[in-house]
Amino acid sequence: MVQERCDPSQPSGVDKSKQKTPLRTEPSPASHTMRPRDKGKGTVSPQTPSGGKRSVSERLSDAVRIKEPNVMPDIVVTPKEKTTASQALIKPKDEPITDEMPQLNISAAVIHPDPSNKGESSSRNVAVGENDGLESLELHSMLEKVTADGTAASEKTRNNGDLAIISGDCSSNLEIASSHFGEVRISLSCDLALGRPGFHMPSLDAVLKSVEEKCLRSYKILDPNFSVMNLMKDMCDSFLNLGSESTNEISKSIDVTSTIDLVKKSYAADALGATGLGFSSLNSSVSPQFDEEVALPRTPLLPPPCHGEDDGTQSNNMDSGDDGEKRKDDTEDGFEDTNSQSLVALQQHQLAPELIRPLHDVIDIAKGHERVVITLVNEVNNEFPPLFYYIPQSAVFQNASVNFSLACIGDSNCCSACFGDCLSNSTPCACAHETRGEFAYTADGLVKEEFLEECISMNHDPEKHCQVFCKECPVERSKTEDTIESCKGHLVRKFITECWWRCGCNKQCGNRVVQRGITCNLQVFMTLEGKGWGLRTLEDLPKGAFVCEYVGEILTYSELFDRVSKSSNGKGNSNPVLLDADWGSKAVRKDEEALCLDATDYGNVARFINHRCRDSNLVEIPVQVEIPDHHYYHLAFFTTRKVNAMEELTWDYGIDFDDHDHLVKPFRCQCGSNFCRNIKRYSKRSYIGLLVLVSNLTCRV
């Protein structure tokens, strides 16, 4: 049952004081949800998790099982010579001893499994050759070999260090080695690859991605920050911790106080190119191992700024602040200065698996996924854009009920009898039903003036438009299992329905605009006003022109809530948008139908669009393409007026800058609008109850 409200004076029944319930003991996530004009009264704090409720992940935790790494058969780590797994990490005892300190820029421990292919590889990501692979692990030590049952057997080598090698279950071919320098290395070998005809070396990228997907799928791991690299790091951590326990035999042979002066440059050079699957940990920090010969070229990721050099080794700006605060002072190579002990501590964000994946392409940030090239320029500073995967279309994360099946597109919902261009037909077809029997687009592909103005007005004066209040709001439901607070209200939005597959018209039909994707020339650029990256048009755009849609991962609200709740210390990096334009159409919206878009990790160019209070030049309009049910729709941006080339494109996130109940504050608005709500309170009532958006972390520069 839904209470519909068109009367702005009707109270929502929300007591602001209730927003901070004593049950909410969990840390508040940092990100804010962009919620296109959620105009209910009261403060909506979806990011404030309730301590009274187990998160969705926690509720599923019984199902969460991180398996032994032997479930990762794709990872192939074998010695050059066909050796047993436990030998794989050990430098043959009869090799010459060097006095050099262990080098961490060792080659990757990934070589072709077939001994006959010694020294050969077809993959540029694979470290092979005389000094490659496991033989290049120059950990000369008194070896201690620990068998699967934990009994240690010492192996004397001719070196001055200590290396403990643990071989797990032999069948798993998992090995963890540690030196007395506190260095931990993990090796996985996979005999399954042996003898497979036509086996080729997969790229590290592909392997990591595949394993992560498998883990996310199979083990119901809901933490978006899950990565194989983190898993490896955890293994190293556990190994070190266990090894450090006084009762543990291994601890006797591990001396982590040794001084190692590492060549920082080698790491820095490698930081852009992952080449293998060897992992090492220095004092528990895991870094991928690279081979300089096969590392990706260190091409600058951005065109050099006017006033400086850019060697392409800088990290992204994730840690910088809203207020333009410069990110932590790193050394030239992005490393912290270390003391004479010099156990190089890689900054956390440098260790992120994303860093070993291809970074942004400045020539085309869309990497060819769009019909147009979208360049990226920074003429202001040396910052890099946040790391994310460019996807041209939204994709379901896990639980969202988004069914594109043909069966669900009934003939009644589309114009199967149409032919050619629906707009040129004398009578509007069934697809115009949503827009009161009239197409929303002109023959030029622009949103019609009247429709557009109504959408703009909805943003400007939401109180004049219909709002609904769910009987049981999915937003509130996600927060607590105990007392579900009353709904803060959702604006009932106007939809455009486009023709689609089962329509009889052709692809050039004028009622297909958003589905064609971006057609105008856009550019991502660094703003001068301290807003970070922004998006601008490189060509004049008429009023009502489609620019792009907001693309991201389609999450259920529960998934989003879990995701944001789990981001530690309010350092969430979500940019979620709530898809609640039609929440009033059903009495109770099921969890799997209460959807959001999160562009933090996967998104398109819309993730760069900055906020502008009220007079933004873009307006968001829900567009129905594939799914007849309005719980999922495309959030498309159209120009609210003529926009000149080089103008920044903005939309009004609908932020309530007065919402101080949020533990994490919204950004300081630099929109420059005369109507800026962050400076003076323009029509305060209009913006009460809006969710605040976006990460303070990822997007801050």
Ligand SMILES: C[S@@+](CC[C@H](N)C(=O)[O-])C[C@H]1O[C@@H](n2cnc3c(N)ncnc32)[C@H](O)[C@@H]1O
């Ligand atoms: C969706 S992101 C937009 C892209 C972002 N500027 C970036 O560099 O990636 C939203 C974030 O951009 C910044 N931002 C957007 N609009 C802003 C504004 N009007 N004033 C200040 N910062 C803004 C805020 O940090 C906000 O959290």
